[in-house]
Amino acid sequence: MDNQDNSRLINVLFQMKRNNQFKSYIDFIQFPFYRNLSLDTRISFEFPLTVFLGQNGCGKSSTLHALSGAPKDRTPYEFWFDTKVDPIEYYNDERKRHSFWYSYNDENGNKIEVVKARIKRKDDPNYWETSRPLRWAGMTSKKRNAPLLKNVIYLDFRKELSAFDKYFYFGNIKNSKARNKQEFIRRKSTSLKKLFDAEVALIKTRNKNLNESLHNLSNEEIKNISFILGKEYLAGKSIKHSLFRNEGYSILFKTNHAKYSEAFAGSGEMAVVRLVLEVLNAPAYSLILLDEPEVSLHPGAQSRLQSFLLNEIKKKKHQIVMSSHSPMFVESLPPEAIKVFYQNPNDGRFIVKEGLNYKESFFHIQFNEGTT
Incomplete structure (x- = not known):
């Protein structure tokens, strides 16, 4: 499959998205206060394959962890918890607790807003639960909504060792x-x-x-x-x-x-086998989160991996979000698919910029590396 085929496939996926063919699809996620992201950062998912780009340590994996904890019966606690060495403050200076909220459409087409917040409990200091709507954070819902039901697959390829x-x-x-x-x-x-x-x-x-x-x-x-x-x-x-x-x-x-x-075998072989088995066996409409899947893959394999993921989205209507450092992987993707993470030199927090094509994205990353 070449770039022309991928281009046609991308157009098909845009049309599927416009026709609301993706069930329980997270339209955006917003962070009033979450880890080191800039306050009220919002990430929109206009395309069913989204790629987070950015320097190391700029919040890409942390955002994948939040997405992993968004559906019902899931929490970011698996990835993020406090210790005596790395304590987590419950509130910032404005008394905002760590939280995120997201929007999706239910089976009747109604817009549902869900917030999950880190709640202080004596017996469980890392407890997360759904909360009342945060009107000050931009939510319009008037009631506490249950989180969406969605199968989640999370693969971190830096630790997918045999x-x-x-x-x-x-x-x-x-x-x-x-x-x-x-x-x-x-x-x-x-x-x-x-x-x-x-x-x-x-x-x-x-x-x-x-x-x-x-x-x-x-x-x-x-x-x-x-x-x-x-x-x-x-x-x-x-x-x-x-x-x-x-x-x-x-x-x-x-x-x-x-x-x-x-x-x-090469480490790339092992990673691809794990990815293919997980993706092919995932139920339709899954949320698939991939942390640096291009690790150990040569450029040609990275490009073909993109084709594989786009095809699986078309077949089973998955929503896939991944982090990457690869220009080859995002080269043929539309700006709607690319989110660039970079550090604000004024406060050290991480900003997410949307709407850039792949050339602008990597220029932006290189420029900001020189200013941090």
Whole structure:
């Protein structure tokens, strides 16, 4: 798929958005006071694929965390909580507590506004709940509304390491008879091979199961992985396990030339497999949040990843929001899809600028890097 195909697909998605084909779609999110974002920052989602651009540490991931905590039964607490080293003030100087609110249309076309706020509780200092409308923050609703029901997938590709990499780079051999990590992995790989070969379905200790079910990659999954990576795969198997102590995924690839596990695969291969499996198996109308999915991918793969995501939005009407540092990924996207985060040199807070094309966006980032 080339840029011309992507351009046609982008026009189709704009038309779908105008025709209200995306259910429980977050139209915008606003932050009266939230972490280090500028007060009352609003981010609009005019296009169903949105990309956050900006320097490191300028609030992109924090905003993804807020979006992850927006739907029902979810909270930003999983990603953001206070400690003795990093305490969180409940209020700013104007007595505003950390909060965000967002708008979406319900199944009857009614505009629903929902606010979630960090509430001080003695037994739970990091508690978030829906709150009464914040009229001073621009909300027009007169009643407390329940948050939207929406499946959420959040993938942070900076920490999407394989089971092998987690152990090899961060594990240890404490309480093991192995002389080194290599020996430990060799011993445990005997059990992993039995799982891949379907000789056993489950490996367990006295206290717990050590693996989930083996997944044989479908033809559709193989086709999309091959497309993104520009490499022909014949088959693949994936399994989640804790044979190497930490929980993680192992993959067994088969190509025309070799059969190998994630231990010998590139990190980009592992990331693409995880992304493709999660996105293809997501229910329709999901909110999919991707933190730097282009990590370890060469420019051609980044461009094809964009095509894959646009196609999945068209098929299943997902709303996808991601952070990125890649000019290649946003090159063919419309200004409505691009949000640029940068630091205000006057107060150190982060501003979000909208309506820039990709060239203007990266010029803006480079210019502001020189002024902070």
